[in-house]
Amino acid sequence: MFRSRGMNIAFLIMTVVLIGAVIAYFVLVHAADDGKNVKDPDIDQIVNNLTVSTGEITTNIKDDHFIKVDFNIQVSNKLARDELEKRSFQVKNAVIYTVSGMTTQDLSDQQGIANLENQVMTRVNGFLKSGKVTHVYTTEKVVQ
Structure with missing residues (x-):
């Protein structure tokens, strides 16, 4: 050449x-x-890569009643989802601490559920390192 x-x-x-x-x-x-926040994810991305279910959580609440709740928590990226799955015990702890200070009156309407979701989001974001919680969806709520 x-x-x-x-x-x-x-x-x-x-x-x-x-x-x-x-x-x-x-x-x-x-x-x-793989670690970046997903902007405007479609439903398949949300379900498969960005959401973790807490599973059914049953605990007592402030006024001697019981609550059974289940949440789907959506996070900003796949790394945060993986971390959230590993921290499931901390998520359940955050939910129990949050609802144990509430009464049936606090949880009886849409505003109460929105308040609960926001408090859970704030608590979980407090220990999540790889991303952040973008939405908390209540998929089941029974107060007895």
């Missing part, structure tokens, strides 16, 4: 380095996307 053997080797080395740099760029960009 070139008249000098040294130039041929230098050209070959530069080509290999350039191709390696391009491959490394695409690998790093793809890996970085």
Whole structure:
């Protein structure tokens, strides 16, 4: 290709380095996307990658009644979802602490449920490191 053997080797080395740099760029960009916050996710992304269910939680509340609740917690990215699954015991603890200070009157209307969801979101965001809670959905609530 070139008249000098040294130039041929230098050209070959530069080509290999350039191709390696391009491959490394695409690998790093793809890996970085896994941890980013998802903007305007569709329902499949929400269900499969961004939501964790607390499971049924039953505990007593302030006025000698019981409550059974279940939440779906949506987070900002997949890393936060993975962390939230590992911290499920802390989530249940946060829910129990939150509802134990409430009365049946506090939980009887839509405003009370919205308040409960906001308090759970605030508590969970307090210990979540990889992202944040974007929504808390109450999927079951029974007060007895």
